[in-house]
Amino acid sequence: MDRKLNKTKKVAIVGTGFVGSSYAYALVNQGTVSELVLIDLDFERADGEARDLNHGVPFASPMKIKAGKYEDCKDADLVVITAGANQKPGETRLDLASKNAKIMTGIVDQIMASGFDGILLVASNPVDVLTHVAFKASGLPKERVIGSGTILDTARFRYLLSDYFHVDSRNVHAYIVGEHGDSELPIWSHVSIGGLPLNVYGKLNNFFEDRDMQAIFENVRDAAYQIIERKGATYYGIGMGLARLTKALLYNENSILTVSTYFGGEYGIDGVYMGIPAVVNADGVREILRLNLSELEQEQLENSANILKDMYKNLNI
Numbered sequence: 001m002d003r004k005l006n007k008t009k010k011v012a013i014v015g016t017g018f019v020g021s022s023y024a025y026a027l028v029n030q031g032t033v034s035e036l037v038l039i040d041l042d043f044e045r046a047d048g049e050a051r052d053l054n055h056g057v058p059f060a061s062p063m064k065i066k067a068g069k070y071e072d073c074k075d076a077d078l079v080v081i082t083a084g085a086n087q088k089p090g091e092t093r094l095d096l097a098s099k100n101a102k103i104m105t106g107i108v109d110q111i112m113a114s115g116f117d118g119i120l121l122v123a124s125n126p127v128d129v130l131t132h133v134a135f136k137a138s139g140l141p142k143e144r145v146i147g148s149g150t151i152l153d154t155a156r157f158r159y160l161l162s163d164y165f166h167v168d169s170r171n172v173h174a175y176i177v178g179e180h181g182d183s184e185l186p187i188w189s190h191v192s193i194g195g196l197p198l199n200v201y202g203k204l205n206n207f208f209e210d211r212d213m214q215a216i217f218e219n220v221r222d223a224a225y226q227i228i229e230r231k232g233a234t235y236y237g238i239g240m241g242l243a244r245l246t247k248a249l250l251y252n253e254n255s256i257l258t259v260s261t262y263f264g265g266e267y268g269i270d271g272v273y274m275g276i277p278a279v280v281n282a283d284g285v286r287e288i289l290r291l292n293l294s295e296l297e298q299e300q301l302e303n304s305a306n307i308l309k310d311m312y313k314n315l316n317i
């Protein structure tokens with residue numbers, strides 16, 4: 001079957017908590033899909049979300065929304081996993097990763113048992129490691145198992161740069177790559193505004209300070225902590241990021257987005273899932289973009305890869 005010719009656009013979401021339901025809400029508003037199935041360990045919760053969202057359909061465009069079971073993944077074009085346990089007091093990041101890896105394996109086994117043969121997209125944290133777990137558990141080709149990676153971090157970076165320079169964020173090209181987490185890095189060497197390199201644009205506008213740029217990156221890296229401190233969780237940004245990615249996948253857009261994908265030698269890195277700009281279309285990840293990194297960026301990317309490899313290796317599953 002050629003996925004590009006599918007008449008319906010069916011998405012199943014596993015995990016209808018804050019992230020899953022915000023993503024569903026974005027999909028409904030944007031009219032991206034024709035069928036949406038919500039799956040959760042807590043069926044009542046998924047059913048409540050489906051009922052609530054259905055009442056918004058008359059304000060959007062026709063689509064079918066229901067709470068469902070794993071069997072419903074069989075003919076889905078895309079299954080998005082946003083299920084996961086949250087960190088408990090005293091629990092390390094690795095404990096949480098191991099716990100979520102077990103949950104992920106259980107979920108992916110059930111998705112695959114339905115006969116699913118589409119694209120799997122993971123947003124649960126730690127997203128890079130869990131996407132790797134999902135890839136192994138699914139047996140799907142690497143191109144079709146994708147993580148949300150640094151899509152949100154990249155959006156935060158573009159937003160903060162656009163705010164600083166007073167330019168529409170859609171005219172800012174900038175990437176955050178590596179782990180979705182503490183070891184992520186900005187690719188300063190490829191930031192451009194309206195096609196002008198950052199230092200050229202900044203100098204022309206005479207209000208550009210290196211230390212401000214560093215502060216912008218720190219705000220990107222620490223954004224989740226800052227939001228969680230204030231409202232307990234982050235979900236609108238990632239919900240919209242997942243909706244953007246869904247559109248690129250289902251409509252065969254060949255868009256360049258910073259997803260978590262499998263490195264097979266690109267940038268001299270092998271055997272790890274990590275965020276990097278990649279061309280995505282109806283077949284999943286078509287190719288990883290090969291940026292000409294500075295020496296420091298290359299070093300930081302390798303460092304991030306090593307951290308993720310260690311975490312994956314030390315998972316207790």
Ligand code: 6V0
Pocket residue numbers: 014015016017018019020039040041042045082083084085086103106107123124125126127148149152180233234235238
């Ligand atoms: P939440 O609101 O607690 O929702 C989690 C949902 O998952 C709940 O409805 C649970 O019932 C459900 N669930 C748990 N276990 C299972 C299971 N085995 N099968 C099916 N459903 C299950 O969490 P929230 O929605 O806030 O976060 C979900 C995940 O997204 C977490 O891992 C977050 O860390 C992660 N995020 C990822 C981001 C990214 O950029 N990739 C950004 C924000 C959050």
